[in-house]
Amino acid sequence: MLRKLLPLLVITALALTACGGGAPAVPQAGAQGQGGAAPAQGQQLFALNCGECHSEDGSGTDEAPAVLGHTADQILQQVRTPEGDMEAIPADKLSDADLALIAQFVASLGGEEAHPAIEPTGEERVHLEAAFEAIEDYENMDRETAITHLDQAVALATGDAAELYEDMLASVKAEKAGNARHELKELLGLTEEGH
Numbered sequence: 703m704l705r706k707l708l709p710l711l712v713i714t715a716l717a718l719t720a721c722g723g724g725a726p727a728v729p730q731a732g733a734q735g736q737g738g739a740a741p742a743q744g745q746q747l748f749a750l751n752c753g754e755c756h757s758e759d760g761s762g763t764d765e766a767p768a769v770l771g772h773t774a775d776q777i778l779q780q781v782r783t784p785e786g787d788m789e790a791i792p793a794d795k796l797s798d799a800d801l802a803l804i805a806q807f808v809a810s811l812g813g814e815e816a817h818p819a820i821e822p823t824g825e826e827r828v829h830l831e832a833a834f835e836a837i838e839d840y841e842n843m844d845r846e847t848a849i850t851h852l853d854q855a856v857a858l859a860t861g862d863a864a865e866l867y868e869d870m871l872a873s874v875k876a877e878k879a880g881n882a883r884h885e886l887k888e889l890l891g892l893t894e895e896g897h
Contacts, residue, residue: 741806741807741810743803744803744804744805744806744807744808744810745807747800747803747804747807748760748804748807748808751791751796751800751804752769752804755880756768756769756880757878760808760811761878761881762873762878762880762881762884763877763878763880764837764840764843764877764878764879764880765840765880766787766788766880766884767880767881767883767884767885768813768878768880768881769808769811770811770812770813771812771813772808772809772813773809774802774805774806774808774809775805777801777804777805777808777809778801778802778805781796781801781804781805782801786884786887820862820863820866820889822855822859822863822889822890823858823859825858826855826858826859826863826867827890829851829852829854829855829858830851830852830855830867830886830889830890831890832847832848832851833847833848833851833852833855833870833874833882833886834883834886834887834890834892836848836851837874837879837882837883837886838883840879840880840883843879845874845875845879848874848879848882849871849874849875852867852870852871852874852882853871855867856868856871866885866889869881869885870882870885870886
């Protein structure tokens with residue numbers, strides 16, 4: 703009897719999955735169960751809701767910056783009342799419970815504190831502004847121009863500034879220009895500080 707039912711159950715399960723609207727099934731926050739389910743759910747929810755823009759590991763993409771180094775509270779605030787180019791994600795699109803799991807996951811990633819306080823010189827600023835203009839529109843970036851100007855900024859800088867510019871240069875080369883764009887906005891005073 704089980705042999706006859708098994709193919710029917712498999713076909714039924716496949717049909718139900720196909721009718722699910724195309725969105726992958728993600729466990730809800732209340733279904734976390736025992737043990738380490740919450741971090742795994744947070745990671746899964748992050749990949750589903752945030753990974754396309756910020757990468758599945760949170761290290762950033764050409765489109766959006768890394769989330770590493772941000773606290774859970776910063777993530778909660780950024781998602782609901784964002785600064786910068788990100789649009790708010792309302793609770794009817796991402797529940798507060800799921801957002802809390804995502805924020806906990808991001809906070810668990812660690813990383814350096816975002817946005818070191820650096821004041822570029824006039825010459826550095828010229829190259830940083832040119833680099834920003836080259837990557838401002840992630841869909842129409844001029845990666846080579848950004849690399850050239852960031853190379854020049856690195857050559858002009860010393861200490862923490864040189865290190866930050868080198869990090870931005872590495873991000874652009876690694877197709878994670880969102881990180882450099884975000885840092886450049888902060889550095890050049892093009893956005894409010896704090897997220």
